[in-house]
Amino acid sequence: MRKIKEDFLKLTSSLLWSSTLLESSWPRETREEELWFSKGSKRNHRAAPCNTTSCGLNRHTMVTQSKNQPHRRGEYNVYSTFQSHEPEFDYLKSLEIEEKINKIRWLPQQNAAYFLLSTNDKTVKLWKISERDKxxxxxxxxxxxxxxxxxxxITxxxxxxxxxxxxxxxxxxxxxxxxxxxxxINSISVNSDYETFMSTDDLRINLWxxxxxxxxxxxxxxxxVNMEELTEVITAAEFHPHQCNTFVYSSSKGSIRxxxxxxSALCDNHSKFFEEPEDPSNRSFFSEIISxxxxxxxSHSGRYLMTRDYLTVKVWDLNMESKPLETYQVHDYLRSKLCSLYENDCIFDKFECVWNGSDSVIMTGSYNNFFRMFDRNTKRDVTLEASRENSKPRAILKPRKVCVGGKCRKDEISVDSLDFSKKILHTAWHPYENIIxxxxxxNLYIFQDKVN
Structure with missing residues (x-):
């Protein structure tokens, strides 16, 4: 496996990238609910399918893609498509349960078959994907x-x-x-013991x-006891990558526990509490929502935590609870437009964030099909766009810039021209290579750095 280059952001502005566009054939608009590159364990397990990624479509379907030329610039083809969940109806609560997929998590591969967990709002399923040629x-x-x-x-x-x-x-x-x-259910996470996993909803976390x-x-x-006293809900949770007894969960008030x-068996009392003090001068009606x-x-090393709120990405050191180690502004130019974003409900969008394999670069999505990358070593950042123009093989991904007020240059786009219906909520990074x-x-876009 190739060692991931540390200064990845320099590559994004100077090298050619190979890209693949995979488009759904559904007649109606679909929405990817989750992206996840599978990754192997360094323990006594066989490496997982590192050239495979999966995504969930809005209406029930799971799609996995596999690369036909590992370690070279190759084409990603659909490996398997199957229906994960069916629509259900809770007659006791008179509630319709949608079949849409909320999260997908791969399990480390231990034999020739692949295993993954998928969940909708109420039910988690363990799937086995296997090949048969005889x-x-x-x-x-x-x-x-x-x-x-x-x-x-019979003779x-x-x-x-x-x-x-x-x-x-x-x-x-x-x-x-x-x-x-x-x-x-808003999240699922596989434990490092590979025997248990947890599922999380707004108020509870269960261990399976x-x-x-x-x-x-x-x-x-x-x-x-009294729901009128409810002040926050759980928004996400994840197990530590190496310590099977440790996990973290975040809340709608911007805190991490x-x-x-x-x-104890019931972990209502946390071991550590991470929260950044709010600046009173910046407080507004939207402060609690965007936090x-x-x-x-x-992080892959297990030393750092990365959190994403509406406007920023923050990196926390597990040994420092008082404030984040690093804060990166994703789209601060939207701060003046929070009122209109509140009216069209975009302010409630849930963006994900990912690490690269060496924990040196982080990536997250934005609007107008933009996604952002931040180099933790050089403190450089870049904005790239996932579009059909960039989906051609050997296409150059050019950095994009957003201007606020005044006259924009030719290569810039005005903040008033951003399309908020085009958003990148879900991203994934290959655990060992520069493939995102x-x-x-x-549409599902797959980009990789230039391979001769």
Whole structure:
């Protein structure tokens, strides 16, 4: 595997990038709910499918893509498409449960098959994706069409054999984890012990064993006795990448709580509390809304936390709770437009953020199909655009700039011209290579740096 280049932002402005555009064939507009490159474990497990990524479409469907030329500039093709969830109806609460996929998480690969978790608002499913290129023939009690033969007509004993066949990719549900959440599930996370995972809704976090579907353990419950006293909800949660007893969850008030399951079975009392003091001079009607954390991610090393709120990305050191180590402005030029963003509900959009493989660069999405990258070492940043013009092979990704007020230059775009219906909420970064995936409306763009 190629070592990820540390100064990635220099490459974005000077090198050619190979890009692939994968478009949904659905007649209506679809929306990618989650992107996730699978990554392997460095423990006693076989490496996971690092040339595979997955995305969920708005109406129930899971799509996985695989690269046909690893470590070279190649084309990504659809590897498997299957229906993950069906629409349901809760008759007890008279509530319709949508089939849309909220989150996808890969499990480390331990054999030839791939495993992943997918969830909608209420139910988590464990899927097995496997390949089959041989079929059995020569059964004694079945004919070639699979019908049972009359035993009295069998005159000779045959030995079944395996015959080659066209490659078939099968997706089969192995486990269904349901009936444990009253509120909508917003995140799932696989533990580093590869035996458990947690599912999170607005008020509770449940711990599951991958082998047990009829029982889960409630490890966080912030629901007050009187719901009128509710002041915040859980927005995201994730396990530590190396310590199976440690996890973190974020809230709508902009705070992050780190919990240790060794301390108690119910982790309502956190071990560490991360929150940045608010500047009274900047307080406004929208302060609490824009401070809500939409995503939280541990770094690959496990030392840092990254959080995304509406306007910024923050990096926290686990040893310093008082303030973030780094703060990056994603689209501060929108601060003057919060009123209109509130009216069209865009202020409630939930953007995700990702690390690169070496934790030196972070990436997150924005509006107008823009996505931002920040180099933590050089403090340089760049704005790039995912568009059809950039989806041609060997297309050059040119940095984009947004101007605020005054006359814009030829290569700049006015903040008043931004299209807020085009937004990149979901992004993914290959764990070992400079390959990224961004979801824009019903398109999935995959970019990689130049490979000779």
């Amino acid at each position: 079929r059995p023939e020569g059964y004694n009690l079945k004919d070639e069409d699979g019908r049972i033969r009359d035993p009295t007509t 000779a004993l045959r030995v079944p054999v395996l015959r080659p066949m066209d490659l078939m990719v099968e997706a089969t549900p192995r486990r269904v984890f349901s009936n444990a959440h009253t509120y909508h 064993n991958l082998e047990i579907t009829n029982r889960s353990f409630n490890i966080v419950d912030i629901k007050p 780190l919990c240790d399951m060794r301390a 809500s954390i939409s995503d939280v991610k541990f 995936a961004v979801a824009a409306t019903n």
